[in-house]
Amino acid sequence: MAEKRDQWLGRRRMHLRLRFLQGESTGSYVTRLAARNNRPTEEVLWSMGTGPVPVDPQYTEMYVSRYARERLATLAGHTVAEMQERLIGLRDEFLMDKDAKDDWEWPWDTRAGYIVQACSLCAARRGTRSPAWLILPDPWQVCLRHRRWTDNSRSTDPPYVDLSELAEVVRAQQRLNRVRKRLGPAGRWVFADACSVLVRSGYLEDPAQTKQWGVLAAQLGEQRVRPLAQLSRLSLLT
Template structure:
């Protein structure tokens, strides 16, 4: 952009800031300004030119140009490579186009992902007292260190759900972590997405407020919309774990038609007969892989590459509803843009 000051943002700020895993760029910039006792508008002026006043980071994400990313890296006292690694929205695919004329913008809608409140205890370990915000592929986050579930509700009265009252959710996240370690993150995400679609098809705990157990009590306290993903999470991870048994054999080229039928019978006995139809549809779209395949094979009837999770993976902020190959798609909790 013509007229840029060549010395703009060249000098690092006096006080550096520790990163939060998964933090949004808007949250980091706001915290960096507060750490150095500057208005965020002043820090943004050091990054470059922008089209509007900054938006509070709990509402949307901030994006920068290549030039703005370099200036922000200088101000934060780290390299562009480190900053892009720590803040996902600073990666090349999210940069403003070179012809945009702006070095930063704070649009009303995040381009990808959900703004989720960070665990306040994790933030406090990094000397942050004010709320910090994450940009994540799904509208929830489980902190195993402190036993908290946070989401994108922006509630001031109940900023998190205490998982000491819901130990099954902690076990579910641990199960999911084991699945990701066993299959790889990408393949586990595909399975998690398909498992969520199956739960949508069967209507599993569609309205937890109607139950009289812990989920009904949670829904009465925080609302049905926030309680639903918490209530579904245990079943989601159990189903994904069971689907992994079949997926491992498919990827190894050892899945027979009899394997699929016997697996369906076991799942029907474990869960409910309502799961049979969507899971049969899932199996039909995932034919066994062969170690040597003619060119063009390996793509399911749904169009998703059947080698998914092998050598490549989903976009970093692709949500479960974007990843599933099944037609029943609805995220359990979408609360973005509550300020409109």
């Protein structure tokens, strides 16, 4: 970048460190780090360089320059390697162009994955009570520990679906996890193929038109309920 930087900017670790959440987005982490230290997010960002005002991490992901990544690692009290391992958005392939005028950006579309709300009970176990957001390869997540479903609807009303009465969804996710553990990345293709088979066979009706899912679809909307219905029926195939 062209402007001369303050060499002491972001050189000191913040007083309170922050525990990582698996799969957390960079924007979510920065926002939580600021809240943990009772600082405005803008102030933390200013310690990382220069750029636009922050955006709520439930709407988009934050991408940073190499310089800002180094400053964030210092502020967080971790090495850059540790930050890259825990926050996907900080990996080299997602860094901003070296000729960019800013040190961070908040594009509307994520460059990889989907923004999904973290299970609030899991987040609480890691020391945060504010909403946290993940970057995941699928547009939804099943928390098997707490039997909760969250998605990328970017809505917190409600923030999750209680799966205590939807055992088939939990069972399907457990089986899907076993497939992915056995097959690695290919497990996602197996899942996609299973969905395709059900759709083409006509087995996946519109959830809003079925008795089982109609009430939930009326509450949450058809788009949010459809993946739940699909996953529940995959429990018969996976």
